Amino acid sequence: MSWVAAVARLRARREPGVLVTVATVRGHAPRRAGAKLVVGRTETWGSIGGGNIEAVAIDRARELNGAPDPEPELMEFALNDKVTGRHGVQCCGGAVTVLLEPLPVVQAVAVFGVGHVGLELARILARHHLDLHLIDTRPDMLTEERLGVLADAVAQIHVHHTPLLPEEVLTELPPGTHVLIMTHDHAEDAALCDAALRTAGLGSIGLIGSSAKWARFRQRLAVEGGHDAAAIDRIKTPIGVAGITGKEPATIAVSVAADLLRTFEQDRQWEVPDTVAEVPHAPVAGLTA
Numbered sequence: 001m002s003w004v005a006a007v008a009r010l011r012a013r014r015e016p017g018v019l020v021t022v023a024t025v026r027g028h029a030p031r032r033a034g035a036k037l038v039v040g041r042t043e044t045w046g047s048i049g050g051g052n053i054e055a056v057a058i059d060r061a062r063e064l065n066g067a068p069d070p071e072p073e074l075m076e077f078a079l080n081d082k083v084t085g086r087h088g089v090q091c092c093g094g095a096v097t098v099l100l101e102p103l104p105v106v107q108a109v110a111v112f113g114v115g116h117v118g119l120e121l122a123r124i125l126a127r128h129h130l131d132l133h134l135i136d137t138r139p140d141m142l143t144e145e146r147l148g149v150l151a152d153a154v155a156q157i158h159v160h161h162t163p164l165l166p167e168e169v170l171t172e173l174p175p176g177t178h179v180l181i182m183t184h185d186h187a188e189d190a191a192l193c194d195a196a197l198r199t200a201g202l203g204s205i206g207l208i209g210s211s212a213k214w215a216r217f218r219q220r221l222a223v224e225g226g227h228d229a230a231a232i233d234r235i236k237t238p239i240g241v242a243g244i245t246g247k248e249p250a251t252i253a254v255s256v257a258a259d260l261l262r263t264f265e266q267d268r269q270w271e272v273p274d275t276v277a278e279v280p281h282a283p284v285a286g287l288t289a
Contacts, residue, residue: 006038006045010103011131011156014174015040017103018061022048027094029079038103041065048098053077057098070102106130107264108174108203112166112192113183114141117208119149120253121180125260126153133177135160135169137188167195175201176267178260180239182208190217193235194225204263206239206256214238 001009003019010017020037022029030049037046037054039061048054057075064070077096109125110133111118118134119141125132132155136142142161150157160169166188170179179202181192189207196205207214214237221227240255 001045003036003038003046006040007103010038010040011106013040014105014108014176016065016105017041018064019101019103020048020057020061021099021101022096023074023099024097025094026096027079029094029096039065049096053079053096053098057100061100064100064102070104072099072101074099105176107267108177109133109260110135110169110173110177110179112136112169112179112181113188114147115182115184116249117252117256118182119146120249121182121256122147122157123149124253124257126150126155126157128155128261130155131158131174131177132156133158133160133169133173135162135166136183137161137163137166138184139163167192170195170199170202173202176203178203178206178263180206180208180256180260186213190220193217194221194227197221197225197227197231197234203267204260205235206260207235207237208239208252208256209237211238 007017007019018039020039022031022033022035025031025033030051030053031047035046035048037044037048037057039058041062044058048057056077060075075098077098079094079096106129108131111121111125112135114122114134114136118136122132122134132153134142134147134157139161140146142159147157147159160166162169166183170192173179179196181189181196183189183192186209189209193205193207196202207217218232221232222229239259240252241258244251244255246252246255
């Protein structure tokens with residue numbers, strides 16, 4: 001499997017990884033500069049030459065996979081018989097520098113309703129490195145011509161046309177997906193709110209609309225849906241940054257996007273694992289980091 005396909009596999013699994021690249025080679029070494037290795041939690045793809053270099057790089061990559069907000073780093077290896085590495089001796093006679101680039105799990109967002117506000121929101125979110133799911137029951141909202149403004153997107157965009165039951169898409173979304181409900185139909189919004197509260201593993205849930213709309217929805221979710229107050233409080237409404245009161249679709253979209261980006265930052269703060277592997281500060285024989 002190519003390293004590009006391996007990175008894509010990790011992204012689809014929503015699994016963190018590290019891309020390991022031979023950055024520089026001086027003298028003799030197992031692989032040339034540019035050789036790549038992808039390290040997941042339990043699997044690896046590709047090779048940077050095997051032996052001590054590869055084993056130490058995998059060890060360090062696994063530490064980065066378990067660390068909060070890891071940064072890229074360089075590792076240097078001397079390949080001679082005077083240096084004993086953690087996993088043995090490599091005496092090719094040269095020196096190698098290896099670059100480790102963390103591949104974090106990207107955020108995922110699902111926008112239910114790609115009307116005026118939904119499309120403006122998609123245009124903003126598409127400029128970010130995330131998985132963006134666009135869902136609508138109306139085929140004319142999802143035509144290639146209308147979504148052409150997203151052609152240069154940084155995000156990976158997934159379009160779902162669901163003419164009958166858009167809530168079925170909720171079970172197909174990646175774990176942790178942030179859901180924004182802004183369809184053209186209040187009945188559709190209500191069904192999505194109910195289904196979202198019944199779907200395990202979602203991120204935040206946001207609903208566009210007025211306080212009067214939410215009062216009706218809240219009562220219906222409690223009485224007809226059987227949800228308790230704590231569950232219903234998972235739904236945030238109104239969405240967007242408080243104090244921005246403009247009604248134009250672009251203004252609302254900017255406000256909602258800004259609030260969502262703030263949620264992303266909060267997610268990063270809470271992603272610190274209970275136990276983080278200690279990062280060695282003293283250099284290992286044959287290795288400086």
